[in-house]
Amino acid sequence: MSYVQPVDLVDRLTAAGASKVKYSAGATILRATMAGAILALAAAFAVSVSTQTGQPLLGAMLFPVGFIMLYLMGFDLLTGVFTLVPLAWIAKKDGVTLPAMLRNWGLVFLGNLIGAVAVALLMAIYFTYGFSTEPSAVGQAISEIGHGRTVGYAEYGAAGMLTLFVRGVLCNWMVSTGVVGAFMSDSILGKIACMWMPVMLFFYMGFEHSIVNMFLFPSGLLLGADFTLMDYLLWNEIPTVVGNLVGGLTFVGLPLYFAHRRKQASAGAPGALPSADVAGAPAATGAPAADVPALALPSAAEAEAPLVGATR
Template sequence: MSYVTPKDFAVRMIDAGQSKVSLSTRDTLIRAYMAGAILALAAAFAVTVSVQTGSPLIGALLFPVGFVMLYLLGFDLLTGVFTLVPLAWIDKRPGVTLGSVLRNWGLVFLGNFAGALTVALLMAIVFTYGFSSEVSQVGQAIGHIGEGRTVGYAEHGFAGMLTLFVRGVLCNWMVSTGVVGAMMSTSLPGKVIAMWMPIMLFFYMGFEHSVVNMFLFPIGLMLGGDFTLGDYLVWNELPTVLGNLVGGLTFVGFVIYATHAKTAPARALRSKARA
């Protein structure tokens, strides 16, 4: 059978976290850079499909292709290491310290951001013919996404910030489920299906993914979106990162670790003597 039981893929999750901590700085940055770039291309693809077909559902159905590609290639997203790497520390794996966990998170953040920013610049060139003509229809749509999901939250004050944070939590609940999905099967089709479903859900529901936003908002600024760099950082990226951390670690990493890797003692079943 290609299906891997929860008890077994829980161990794979911890092993993966330990492996990522032990990576060199060079390898961590390269893998994070490529992950950010591929996910950014997938986001550009999904928005293009949504605009040209008029159906956001079709865009959501196709967006997971980027996520599947980058994980099959062994690249790393910040949302994934938020969930996997701390498990190796909690499990007291050799060489895994809190400092090494934070180092991994920092390097993956930098790599993801650099990759997404590279694609943002390249796609801005595509959408404007090298900044020599009017922004295309797809480019305009991306600019409006940046406005609605920064100043749109700010207009609601604390309620907007809370909504942003909760969308970040829900996002990485689903995205980290997709990360674990790659470990649920030993077959390529099984991995793809298990990853595809939760990623499609998060994208269509409009949840906030910190790495996708590393592409959408910088390119929105390049294309003349009506928001600022400060709006992006304060009213999207930073709260989204925090929400992604809480969502992935709490609802996926901790839960699977607690009930599959470190199960509670089984109850003793007592049969009552019948009179």
């Protein structure tokens, strides 16, 4: 599967994060809009499978299809840029400033929202024959999800808010692991396997994903579910976004970066040896650390695109 060693993986992650802040506003929004739309269709598909078969595990197993396709096509989710762009900022990549990072997050959020809400409208029309009938069984299931994951949390007050936040944290722990998985292999099958497993886990466990929720809750409102727009924002979307940010950085991005980042030997130090971070990956071959040749780093374009059979 052409496994990528952790020290090289971190180089790819920081290069990919740096490349994302360099796109124009229009390109960033377009990439994010397509990502939100594809993920929303995958969520609708998974709920349809779960409802019609009575097997939630089957729906969870199939949901990652959308996630994998959008990443192989080079589109962006907010949960992914929450992890990748801060690593580029910490690594002091050229052009990656705090304002540039916040701009990227804002544009990706907007694009994801546009794509997810557009699909919510289309699916609401589909579930109701153009709003001329009651929602289908799948539409009713989506409505119930919206009610249970807003009012259901509100009933528990602070404890409900804490639970919602923790579910957001756990979600992007898994989803960002899937994002990183796209960089762990140089083969398409390897990328698919590494992305599939953690994303399936998040969906089956019912964790809170801010972009999936941009589809589920507007769909519920369009289908007549018993909650309000303010319920959705206060008792789901806003805490979920914060939880996703914390989860992706705390449990995926920062541990990988600080455990495996490439460290330079002190300048001018006679006889200085490469750090353990540099030599750690090839050490399994038995080659002495001092004999390890310098590894070529991928360009930002190579790191950005997992679909080109090689690196992402």
